[in-house]
Amino acid sequence: MLTDLDQGVCAAAGFRAAGVAAGIKRSGGLDLALVVSDLPAAAAGTFTTHRAAAAPVIVSRERVAAGSARGIVVNSGSANAMTGPRGRQDAETMAAEAAAQAGVDPAEMLVCSTGKIGSHLPMDRVSKGIAAAAGALGSGGTNDEDAARAILTTDTRPKRAAVSHPDGWRLGGMAKGAGMIAPDMATMLAFLTTDAVVAPDVLRAAVCRAVDRSFNLITVDGEPSTNDAVLALANGRSGLRPSPGDLAGALEVVCGRLAEAIVADGEGATKLVRVRVGGARSVEEARRAARSVADSPLVKCALYGEDANWGRVAAALAKSGAALDLDALSIAMGGVTLLDRGEAAGDEAAAEAHRGLGAREVEIACDLGAGGAEGEILTTDLSPGYVAINAEYEP
């Protein structure tokens, strides 16, 4: 019913975006993105629950509460987190300059940052970047790939997704995230736009629901971030008002694809791993058990080695605190049952599972034998590449 589009935040009518190299990243790559709606838009967002929430999170959280916005300015290369009152001032200045360049009210510009924690933004470069991005917007600005690239840090590829509804409205988005990805929060940056007519409270509810079923069900390293934010703008440009169910459906599809793209691009990841837990007392317990497996360094190293080490999976399930019956517990890896209601399968099964784990996308399926609820978490393996990326000394 929904049609896929090879676009991002500019799939929806009335949105323009640009990405430029402002010199914030040492590499000289694209590092400043600007997204602007040509008309007032309903706005909604979810933010990190981290106690050291970054300055731009604090600013955007306040602004999005008003229910409307006109644009989003984002930089990568510096997180503007743990930066005190000066960081807060920098985030406000960054938003004000972007608003001035875009010709909108300063309070209607949202702001996000991502990158290294603890350093101040180079405001002179940020200013020049904003001016350059605004210039690019003026001369068209409906190719949103540069914007999707400008928000990346250790990511290896841009993450966009968009759909069009048969009625004619569209919804698209972009996201970034590869490390410091942990469950139970809006765990990265994602920006969603739609030209549907949506009231702010309907948008808010739909975003919360979609985030809960997508970004909140992924993990790369169990590390919550200080800068996570998901922002959605609905500018009504299509003149079409979708049913709340249709809107929620489209949001879930786009958020789900972006979330999967984040895990697939996880730092050092060689595998996309789906951990499915059934037989739980509740969905919450199923997810908790799945997360315990998905965050276990021993399980993740075994996956990197394509070792069907179900004993580590069992240990991770048991430590999660979810109710389980050890005599009824079943575990399958790579499509092969290795523990069947408490009984271990033989060496042949382990060898077959080893072959199954050779795929790029693999599954760990568990049954706790304690109830009828299910849950799922997407994760990665743990490779020497993750260590290499995060061990790099930055002088």
Added chain:
Amino acid sequence: MLTDLDQGVCAAAGFRAAGVAAGIKRSGGLDLALVVSDLPAAAAGTFTTHRAAAAPVIVSRERVAAGSARGIVVNSGSANAMTGPRGRQDAETMAAEAAAQAGVDPAEMLVCSTGKIGSHLPMDRVSKGIAAAAGALGSGGTNDEDAARAILTTDTRPKRAAVSHPDGWRLGGMAKGAGMIAPDMATMLAFLTTDAVVAPDVLRAAVCRAVDRSFNLITVDGEPSTNDAVLALANGRSGLRPSPGDLAGALEVVCGRLAEAIVADGEGATKLVRVRVGGARSVEEARRAARSVADSPLVKCALYGEDANWGRVAAALAKSGAALDLDALSIAMGGVTLLDRGEAAGDEAAAEAHRGLGAREVEIACDLGAGGAEGEILTTDLSPGYVAINAEYEP
């Protein structure tokens, strides 16, 4: 006041030990240890709180409750965990055969296993190994290094420690552990012996206290184990009855050294890292904050790279849930203050800290600015070596 001895479980009079190769380990290395007291001994132990506690843990936990024992039989190479009723029977048979060979009551033999989860013990090899170990005991058996080697798995070196008290009694021990090391439990195997005269309840209290101040304050990978056990035997052979304070002091010294040896030999570790947290509301909160830093893969990768990335430390402290004041927070790494009551130091300090982190033993010192309590956790860095060790496919 205490004198160090280059011995382990045979430092105390009246204890014999042996270690043999029973063929349980694929490598053909030493894998079965037997420790026997020549006379009845008071016994105490602490065990894993893991819900999938291994069969030998269940057997030894019941037996140690009686307050006395005569010996301990231990195998490495197979954990006898997640092995159901047959595993329980195997653990009892293993203890019974060791008791028969040592000429003691079956109920007085304690039993431990360590190694891969989910496979059954090769009981024929275990039996032959027990007979060989008993033979070695008969012909002397006071060189305890083979026993210390026979309990190792991914460890790279044996871990022994012993002290003698000026009054004449001695206390010694051995431990194993390199991965699946996490706080808040007796997180590995350790065996302690003393020839002091000690009542079971005094021994129990002293062991709990020492474990709480040593093994429970270390982490390698945040992974609790199914097989952890600390066992202590006091056979009174010296005829000397130490004060409870002296006994506790000696236990703390020996347990502290063994715990530090476990972290220093952590899987793939290139550094021993002391995370100290002060300015907390309570010791519990200080330790929780220190653990959050000590278990953070991002912090641990930065340590491997000798990168003074204090932002990751701050993020880990804030996510711990311990009370902290971001404006009063201070962080030092490698002996250099990088965040001073909320104010970041300059690039020069970061470069100096980078040099400080080049040492084999490094410190992260934090002040939460929220109270007067302190806590400390010992940990390792996270290196490609950890991944390599745990990614090995075992067909």
